[in-house]
Amino acid sequence: MTDILIVVTPGVERIAYGRQPLESLLEGQELSDKHLRTSAVWNATRSGRH
Secondary structure, eight states, X not given: XXXXXXXXXXXXXXXXXXXXXXXXXXXXXXXXTOOOOOOHHHXXXXXXXX
């Protein structure tokens, strides 16, 4: 048996490198059934405080 997970993350690279604000993903979250959560690790990484 083989398991596979495919994740399509449009825009996430731009957000991860600070070229686009996280809030830009909020507009379509209901259309694509994605719901953003806050993460202390994510926030610290983005701000350079790892």
